[in-house]
Amino acid sequence: MTNSYTYSPLEKVYWDIRAEEALENEIKRLNLNSVFIVASSTLTNKTEEISKIKDTLGKKFIGLYDRCIEHSPLENVIDCVNEVEKVNPDIILTIGGGTPIDTVKVVQLCVSLGIKTVKDLQKITGKHQNIKSSLRQIAVPTTLSGGEYSIIGGAMDTEKKLKERYTGDDICPQVVILDPYIVKHTPEWLWLSTAIRSVDHAVEGFCSNSDNPLIIPNALHSLDLFSKALRKTHNEPDNVEARSLSQKAVWMIAKNLGNTPMGASHGIGYLLGSIGSVPHGQTSCVMLPAVLKWNEDFQPEKHKIISEALGRPKLKAYQAVKELITDLGLPSTLKDVGITKDMHKTIVEYALSHPTVLSNPKPIVRSEDVFEILNFADEE
Secondary structure: OOOOOOOOOOOEEEEOOOHHHHHHHHHHHOOOOOEEEEEOHHHHHHOOHHHHHHHHHHHHEEEEEOOOOOOOEHHHHHHHHHHHHHHOOOEEEEEEOHHHHHHHHHHHHHHHHOOOOHHHHHOOOOOOEOOOOOOEEEEEEOOOOOHHHOOEEEEEEOOOOEEEEEEEOOOOOOEEEEOOOHHHHOOHHHHHHHHHHHHHHHHHHHHOOOOOOOHHHHHHHHHHHHHHHHHHHHHOOOOHHHHHHHHHHHHHHHOOEOOEOOOHHHHHHHHHHHHHOOOHHHHHHHHHHHHHHHHHHHOHHHHHHHHHHOOOOOOOHHHHHHHHHHHOOOOOOOHHHOOOHHHHHHHHHHHOOOHHHHOOOOOOOOHHHHHHHHHHOOOO
């Protein structure tokens, strides 16, 4: 593999600012005349946040889509494409977590390539698109999974029951707005579990076989910030400073997404999502400690550094991560997320050919390897 680092076409990140204020700046800077909003249904139906943003946009607001479905099924992507193309906006403003942001990334590819059916969308699965998007997005993320910083989008092929990868030169957002106030509406389980998703990015990036010189300082700084912020958020939900620290921790590590290979926690986690409909954050809660335990004898020095970064130098890395997950009241076993023993065989079959599983630093080559990891993931 060639040693290289691809900078995303993300132009600007705002932090510690209300979304409306940052949006006013971007409307002027980008000379926007029409904005289409894609938002989570929770924000639309149960808060005043979307109404405030619509008021800020005034006549520039031309439409809203709030029907995004978990894991972004291809059919749902095409449904969103149809709504976007009716109004032909200058930009999409995405407000929500990983699902709407991923949905819009794939929508951007569809609009740019003229794709209007699931069948045509399936033809570009896994194939990087070297095109400049005719439509970009501004993202206001309300979770901590970090997808807003990468040119990778994920969408579920319901026929194959697999989460598929879609990439393009500039499908990451043009602007990211980190509003630590709007996220007070995010359910606690979702905020904290997606934080563990980014802990997973940091840990597996740090443990990867990549020579990327940015991953080590970014990963360790990210883990340090999370160790300071997450328990505080759990105990003090209204602590804006702690939420802001977590947003910055994601920013630190997520900019390496796509430039550093992940390992079996991510790879098996994708399968838990597609086979068992487990949300991404919860897949990391369950799989990261198990994979760390399986990798332990392969990278003892790196594991020691992970424990130190998390403020638990006397614990093994998998113990430090599992303690954090337990302290946050999150699920920590396969049983907790509805994955039963009878599903293990199917997971193993797919795992042995999954490229992200195969990029695990400690080679995974046998069915027994995956079964052992799954057994670790079922330990209390």
